[in-house]
Amino acid sequence: MPEKETSNIIYTVKDRCKVCYTCVRECPAKAIKIEGGQAEIIPGRCIACGNCIRVCSRDAKMFVFSIDKVKKLLSGDQPVAAIVAPSISGEFTDIKSHQNFVGMVKALGFSYVNEVAFGAELIASKYKDMLQAGPNRPLISTSCPAIVSYVEKHHPQIIDSLIQVVSPMVATAKVLKEKYGNDLRIVFIGPCIAKKVEAAEKQFDGLIDEVISFVELRRMFAEKGVKAEDVEPIDFDPPVAGKGAIFPISGGMLQTVDLDEDFVKGDIVVAEGRHDIIEVLREFEEGYLDAKMFDLLCCNGCINGPGMSNTSKFFFKRKSISNFAKRRFDKIDIENWQNNLSTYLKLDLSRNFEADDQRFPTLPDEKEIRKVLQKIGKNEPADELNCGACGYDTCYEHAISIIQGLAETEMCLPHTIEQLHEYIRELDVSNNKLASTQAALKQSEKLANMGQMAAGIAHEVNNPLGVVIMYSHILLDEMDPESPFYTDLKMIVEQADRCKNIVGGLLNFARKTKVVIDQVNIKKLIDNGLKAFVLPKNIDLDVRINAQNPVIECDQSQMVQVFANLFKNAVDAMPMGGELTVKVDDKEGEDAFYIRIQDTGTGISKQNMDKMFEPFFTTKEKGQGTGLGLPIIYGIVKMHRGTMKVDSNADPKAGPTGTTFYLTLPRKAENINRHTEDVSEKDVNTIK
Secondary structure (H helix, E strand, C coil), rough: CCCCCCCCCEEECCCCCCCHHHHHHHHCCCCCCEEEEEEEEECCCCCCCHHHHHHHCCEEHHHHCCHHHHHHHHHHCCCCCEEECCCHHHHHCCCCCCHHHHHHHCCCCCEEEHHHHHHHHHHHHHHHHHCCCCCCEEEEEECCCCHHHHHHHCHHHHHHHEEECHHHHHHHHHHHHHCCCCCCCCEEEEECCHHHHHHHHHHHCCCEEEEEEHHHHHHHHHHHCCCHHHHCCCCCCCCCCCCCHHHHCCCCHHCCCCCHHHHCCEEEEECCHHHHHHHHHHHCCCCCCCEEEEEECCCCCCCHHHCCCCCHHHHHHHHHHHHHHHHHHHCCCHHHHHHHHHHHCCCCECCCCCCCCCCCCCCHHHHHHHHHHCCCCCCCCHCCCCCCCCCCCHHHHHHHHHHHCCCHHHHHHHHHHHHHHHHHHHHHHHHHHHHHHHHHHHHHHHHHHHHHHHHHHHHHHHHHHHHHHHHHHHHHHHCCCCCHHHHHHHHHHHHHHHHHHHHHHHHHHHEEECCCCCEHHHHHHHHHHCCCCCCCCCCCCCEEEECCEEEEEECHHHHHHHHHHHHHHHHHHCCCEEEEEEEECCCCCEEEEEEEEEEECCCCCCHHHCCCCCCCCCCCCCCCCCCCHHHHHHHHHHCCEEEEEEECCCCHHCCCCEEEEEEEECCCCCCCCCCEEEECCCCCCCCC
16 A cells, blocks of 8 residues: 555644644654754654644644635535534534534535444444454454554554454445445545545545545635524434444444443453553553454544644533434434444445554664763763653653654753853853953053053153253252252252153153064073062062973063063062962963963952053052053063953952962064054953
8 A cells, every 4th residue: 555645634834833842742653853943744654643733832733625625526516425523513512403514514515414423333333243253363443544544654563453444434435325326426524634644545546535624614614604593404314323423532432332341341442642542552562452452543532633623622522422422312213223234234344454664674773872862961861851842752762863863952952951051151251251352442442542642741741851850960969968958959850850750651651662572581581570679588489480492582671571560560569578479381282471470469459450551550659650560561562462361359358369460472473563563452352
């Protein structure tokens, strides 16, 4: 038998699909794969049960309507019969009586309206005969086409247990063909989407022309304006049904043929719904269940099929069907009904089945499964939450489905949430780095503006200041030390010299300096920086050079100024003594030196960290510093394409106080501009 193609029956509306995996979870055949963030149906594996349609809250899963084809049949010259599933009383609870319903259907143009419940009675009688004959193997009922397809595709090794009897729909079609002839066109109306696939099977060719759902029938009523109060009430056309109306609910088949409880006790297993049928067929296949018959329905009774428009009040619908069946049986002509059963039971109601194995040949290798589990964060068995959010019952099944191409790793919700948290953490780090870089750029702009201002001030003040200094020194040399004006003049000279130092610092800060590159041992730079001042006895010095190759290309005099300034600041921060640590490292494969200058001094407060590179800002007492040292050395480091970072703690409660400067200097001067370089360039690195 050729593969039952369902791709033209059920389809996905991609714009509506939000990939909630509900359809994956509810599909008993696992015939839905997630590909590119979309839930796609796998036609070969699909059994057309319609569970995916029923559970999708977004209406992203739909089935093809056959309304236009039915209208075409009705407009033809041949008579058309509507055979209606016994679940009508659960669907059309809004219509006063079944006679009004029949009148509405005939108002659409149907010549006959018959009950599939009569065909259900024929099938149930066949089942009863088989049971009473004592079958030599367990039997599986075949009234549900989705169950038949599920066995053929996913449990082909137990296909011989399928009862070789047609479904009630096909049985009813055979009855009408026998009664009215082969020219009769037949349309099945019911809650089942799988009937569309069953009717198209080659072995039933010529029996059923079209299949529509109750949803489609209601639309046809609406389009033509057919209302119950406007039609003439008419009863179903013969042969009429008796207890067959109870067939669509759980155990209905048994009640249809009055099987005694003592007879069926322990001999028949009744199951319905996705979970139960999967478990029953699995246990039956593995040999754990021993019964004469398995009465299975894919939905929770046909009254809950995907073609029902009335999807609420399950037990109310169930009660409506029971009441309808009782009323029908109380009013029928029993003798005529039994004669009809005897007559049509002589029809050939047999059918055949062929395996359409859609199982995967073999399970993936255990190592491969474990590898996928680790990929979705399941490194240990304890990590396998089996939450079912992915649509699979266990993480293990999800991993297998990933290997088989049915699922994606992103379907694991806990893993995706953990990844999201990691992305947020990384984004937070990036955001902090960006904020630091923006602060550094602002600092660079400040330095640029201050440099321009300093250059203007220095040049304007320098010339008149030189005259003042020269003549004040001449006057001081000529002044008698005993003169009462000598002390005042000496103060003028000292303050003029101080002004000279400030202007000199301004010029150094603002000057565009030419970098003179030499090859020098970095230890020599540090030693010369330490010689620039007197190291107090209460300061312990620890210098460690761990570089494999200590040679660096730089401007020697400028770099000595950098180290001297940093060392002097560290010593000034430890008036009561402490430890000054200088450490130089290089990393294999990286052409740079990493320098750490650390003191155990008073530290820099948080409010001063953002100001420390601003010109003229200093925490030293008056006369002990101009506040130009750090801005100048910062510019020198940047001219050498290096970076400077600072960590400091001034709060003893937060831990040991002190300040650490981190310098990174390139070993080679290849990327250094050997001409003029502005210390305020925009490509500064982060200053913490």
